[in-house]
Amino acid sequence: MTTSRTSFSGAWRWLAPLCLLLAVSLPLAAQDRTAVIGARAALQPWSDPLEALGTLRADESVTLSATVTELVAELNFRDGEAVEAGRMLIRLEDGEEQAQLRAAQALRDERRSAVERLTQLQSRNMAPRADVEDSQARLRQVEAEIQGLEARLTNYRLRAPFDGVVGFRNISVGSLVTPGTELVTLDKLDVMKLDFSVPELYLAILEPGLPLSARSVAFPDELFEGEVSSIGSRIDPVSRSVTIRAEIDNPELRLRPGMLMEVILQRSPRQAVVVPEAALIPSGDRQYVLVIDESDENRVERREVRVGERRIGQAEILEGLEPDELIVSHGVQRAREGDRVQLLGIADDETSIREILEAHRDEGDA
Structure with missing residues (x-):
């Protein structure tokens, strides 16, 4: 209960200034309509993320050793030099x-x-x-x-x-070597193998080709893309997990074998209708959105939808909404079904809510 009150309080502190801005941002002649900000229901790639931790390995790796005395x-060669096969x-x-x-x-x-x-x-x-x-x-x-x-x-x-990058040189001219002496390592790094484990629960939906993304603490602001190349043939009887191997392109050779990666596996990739999560109106175990009819002077229709998976700030709509339909994304608390609303703007990847509000505030000041 404490968590719910905290979340509601935080949300209200954010919504209160927004409602105030919506109210004062219109000319007096237009304040007979509720001011809202809209968003388009977008058809975009969607998947169910599955998080895991993985370890990088070189695509090919070998330690060259002596076979004679x-x-x-x-x-x-020089330390760290790229060499050809x-x-x-x-x-x-x-x-x-x-x-x-x-x-x-x-x-x-x-x-x-x-x-x-x-x-x-x-x-x-x-x-x-x-x-x-x-x-x-x-x-x-x-x-x-x-x-x-x-x-x-x-x-x-x-x-x-094979083509690759040599490791450190730990021998010198004149050194005596014997069979089994490790002389130099060679790693092929333009493609990396990423091994990680997931619970056997997800075995039925795993298949080669599933996309994934990975991050490293060494490059926190960069996302490395890859895909599943193979699935282990055995389940670990202790952890009840299966090992997955993925391949990640590494053209700039920044990733190194042994690095720990945070993996997000994109399960069940598909095309989905996506809306801002703020546009959803919960009522019991049902969810609704306010659809704006642009052909009827922006009249609002309250429509029930079936919600699928959610991400931060986004929700998948399974039923009840078609791509490109216009809905109320901010101002849903004040708008009512059948009302004609004043559309301040449409928020999207190129236009933020802040930009829309600031533009209308400047118009009001003018």
Whole structure:
């Protein structure tokens, strides 16, 4: 009861000056009509918000590690640098392996020449076919060894597997690394994954593609838009919640993995007729609005409506009102059904109530 009295008192302190301004803002000749401010019933996107907390992850993330024991020979990146896929980031000393590769390549050339000579001799019946086949087998053997050496050499050159941003460099040229040593991190940040959980109660209405918005304490004045990309296949038996993964575009790379985000999931997106919440007139368990008939000198009709979801300052109308109909948004306490009202103005996104009242007050002063 205390909360209701406080809310009513606060609302009356706001409405009292408004009613006074409405009363004095008209010329005396027009004060036989009730002064009101109108609003259009607007058809606009609407949804039922569901709030949650989520954690950001990189779209792709990897930690490049050593697979051999060797010294670092070259570092080809700076802390926090954006790199392209395929770029060599780290080269390890590979002199011994390069020497083995050159020796194998020389042996391949020798055996290839032997195969060619024996093939020519065999074509003139001057060499047994078995010798040709043996030389071809030895050539294939050395070619396989070369492929193995070339494959091992890739372990000495660590390349970026995708476009991304490298982390801090914690090694130096000449450092000895061993298998498993973490050398550098790489994150793809142009798209971020946002993981959050919602109660299993909402599982039936969740689907990929649902829009959402998210905020971070690091950027309190900015809203990041995204959509649900996938829904977890399991329900947590302890929290009775399901994990949702969404994707958020991050072209300026301001968001970072690990950030906490306040998520508002837009459930059941739809087009709805929306009116200012101040235009509603409660009567028991019913709601009414005052519709202004512009074709009948602004005569007021009291009409029952069915209200859906509400937001701060707005209400969804399910039945009883059509888009673009004009209703009384301020001054509903003084207007009565059948009255012809004096329309001071129509409040919308471009014209505020304060601007309408100030304009009429200036006209009265003039």
